[in-house]
Each structure stands twice: as C-alpha cells, then as structure tokens.
C-alpha cells in the first residue's frame with residue numbers, strides 16, 4: 295500500500311503537502327514528474343529521501359510541509375459528489391462496528407467512498423470491504439478514490455440495488471448510508487454473522503424512528519441511537535476559545551447486534567414487558583413520575 299510507513303519519502307508514497315496558508319494537497323510521489331500549485335512548483339525527484347516533517351521549496355522560494363496523510367486528511371481530499379460521512383462520524387462508526395485488521399465489512403451505498411476508504415485502510419491486508427452502489431457514476435468516482443490510494447485489492451465494488459440482497463454472508467459488520475435503511479433489514483440480517491454489528495446513519499429523527507421500530511421487531515439486540523457533536527477551538531495561545539462556527543448536524547447513528555431468531559423468541563417476553571412499560575411511562579408522565587429505570591435492554 296502506498297501510504298508511507300517509513301520516515302523518509304520514497305517513490306510511490308502518497309504524501310500530504312501543506313503551505314503556510316494551510317492549503318493542502320495529497321499527491322503520489324512520481325519519478326520525473328512535477329508538483330504545481332499556487333505557491334509555485336518543484337520536481338518530485340527532489341522530495342525523495344527527505345524526512346517527513348521537513349519543508350520543500352518551490353521554484354519561487356515558497357515552502358510546503360511534507361507530511362504523511364491521516365485518514366482524516368484522505369477523506370477531506372476525496373473527490374466527491376453529494377453527502378459523505380464526516381471524519382468525526384467515520385472514526386466512531388468504525389469503532390462501534392468493531393472494525394479491525396482482518397474484519398470483513400459490508401456497506402451501502404458506496405457514494406463517494408468516504409466510508410469505503412476508511413474501512414479499507416482499517417481492515418488491513420487480511421480484511422476486506424464489500425460495497426454496494428446502484429448509480430454507476432457514483433461507483434466510478436469511489437473506485438477512482440480507492441484506486442488512487444492503492445487500496446483496490448481490499449475492496450469489492452458491486453453495482454446494484456441492495457433490494458436484491460447481498461452476495462456475501464457471515465460478514466462481521468454491515469453499515470447502511472442511504473435514505474431508507476429499514477427497507478433492507480432482512481437483506482442485512484442475511485449477510486451478517488450471528489452477533490455481528492449493524493449500523494446506519496440517517497439525517498432526520500423521523501428516519502431514526504422508522505428504523506428503530508423495524509429493528510425492534512426483528513432479530514436484533516442492543517439497539518442504540520447516538521449523535522456526535524464536535525466543537526473545535528481557536529489555537530491562539532493568548533485566547534483559546536471555541537471557533538465561531540461549527541457543523542451543527544451531520545446524522546444520527548443507529549447500531550444493533552444481529553442475533554439468532556431462536557434467541558429472539560426467548561426475548562419476546564422481555565419485549566412485551568418493555569412495550570407495557572413504555573405505555574405505563576406515557577401514563578406516568580402525565581403524573582410527573584420518573585420512569586427512567588424502566589428502559590428495556592433492546
């Protein structure tokens with residue numbers, strides 16, 4: 295994989311170049327070729343052997359830091375169309391899905407490939423990512439993004455509507471980023487191994503409600519609804535304070551574990567109890583009674 299692991303730049307490395315104005319570029323170090331930007335140009339040959347963290351001078355004496363890109367940088371620089379999953383959510387999604395070296399992970403839709411790329415970097419050489427997209431143009435863009443990072447052998451791209459189901463079975467985790475994730479829960483359950491993780495991101499609470507209702511009635515356990523708020527700060531030592539603007543909303547994250555139908559039957563009693571408790575809660579709310587401890591474990 296061309297993401298650098300050494301301390302000095304080599305041909306074929308993917309590097310992050312950052313000017314003092316913070317404008318940044320991700321490029322592959324190519325023999326005999328030239329990098330050009332608003333700060334001038336330099337030959338890639340002159341980068342080879344330089345230690346990461348140093349600066350390279352352009353033909354007009356301007357400088358750029360030579361760095362190794364993080365997943366955050368890579369996702370920010372992807373060619374994209376439409377909504378992508380933001381880095382703040384990507385990291386948490388990967389953590390909640392339990393993605394690690396060797397994991398087999400499935401996702402839909404591919405979109406611009408922000409999650410695909412993140413997963414491909416995390417599953418390592420022994421894992422694999424299967425991604426489904428129904429629009430050819432979107433798939434091509436994502437495929438180019440993944441190819442540019444040298445990760446194509448870690449990803450299988452499927453061009454099809456997931457209504458027709460998934461080809462893979464026993465995947466460790468499955469994530470849906472599309473408008474109506476609840477419509478594909480049967481297909482999802484058929485693809486995930488027992489105990490594996492399901493996740494989805496949706497922008498509205500109306501969609502969360504629909505998804506939760508459908509998960510609640512199916513072979514799923516440990517349901518959770520989460521939202522991440524990230525506040526960034528000005529880094530000027532004399533006046534450290536929050537930035538004036540922040541991303542107010544990206545999406546709600548819903549997770550669940552896939553369980554066997556038999557064990558689900560055992561849980562029906564609990565589920566009915568939870569429903570009854572919810573009804574009681576509604577009644578009690580009118581009386582001002584605190585019912586927090588009656589939550590079900592689904």
Ligand SMILES: C[S@@+](CC[C@H](N)C(=O)[O-])C[C@H]1O[C@@H](n2cnc3c(N)ncnc32)[C@H](O)[C@@H]1O
Pocket residue numbers: 376377378379402403404405406407408409410426427428429432454455456457471472473
């Ligand atoms: C919001 S984008 C996904 C963005 C992607 N997660 C990323 O981070 O770059 C949603 C994608 O799902 C695709 N899609 C929607 N419904 C689909 C379906 N039933 N089967 C396959 N792909 C679908 C859309 O074409 C679109 O490209």
